[in-house]
Amino acid sequence: MLLPEGLAERETKMERQFEVGGYAYSSYGYDQTNISFYKVVKKDNGWVTFAPVKQVAVESGHGDYGYTTPDLESEPNLKNKFRRKVHSSRDCEMTSYGRSYGGIYPYENKPVMYSWGH
Numbered sequence: 499m500l501l502p503e504g505l506a507e508r509e510t511k512m513e514r515q516f517e518v519g520g521y522a523y524s525s526y527g528y529d530q531t532n533i534s535f536y537k538v539v540k541k542d543n544g545w546v547t548f549a550p551v552k553q554v555a556v557e558s559g560h561g562d563y564g565y566t567t568p569d570l571e572s573e574p575n576l577k578n579k580f581r582r583k584v585h586s587s588r589d590c591e592m593t594s595y596g597r598s599y600g601g602i603y604p605y606e607n608k609p610v611m612y613s614w615g616h
Contacts, residue, residue, distance in 0.1 A: 516546045516584065521568045521605035530614045535568035536602065539579060547581045548602065549574035556609050565609035 516522060522536045536548035552569040582602065 515604040516541065521551070522548060522602050523568070523605050523610055524602045525610070531563075531612050533566055533610050533612045535566075535605065537568075537574040539574060539576070540581075545581050545583055547579055549576050549579040551575070563611060563613035565611055567609050568605060 516538050518538050518541055520538045522538060524534045524536070526532050533553065535551050535553050537551050538546055539549045540547035551574050552572040553566045554569045555564050555566050558564040
């Protein structure tokens with residue numbers, strides 16, 4: 499099967515962004531933004547295995563939002579690890595879909611914003 503021009507390159511680039519030992523996060527929700535963090539525990543032929551890790555709130559906003567990071571001291575929860583195929587979505591945002599609506603993205607070592615509804 500032939501892939502659209504450039505798609506194979508983008509997928510290879512995305513796979514490189516998920517390095518074993520590195521972190522990733524998912525962002526999802528309706529009327530709120532939920533954040534979950536994962537540690538990359540394995541890569542195999544275009545597949546990445548993620549294990550959930552705890553998170554730390556590093557800053558609170560005005561009552562309805564804040565910023566969080568992965569807890570780098572916590573051990574990954576290997577009982578709940580899961581594997582996803584790395585791919586590129588139609589808008590070229592590179593994602594690997596997790597267990598919910600949204601994607602799993604490489605963590606870029608800066609706090610991620612979360613929010614909650616009214």
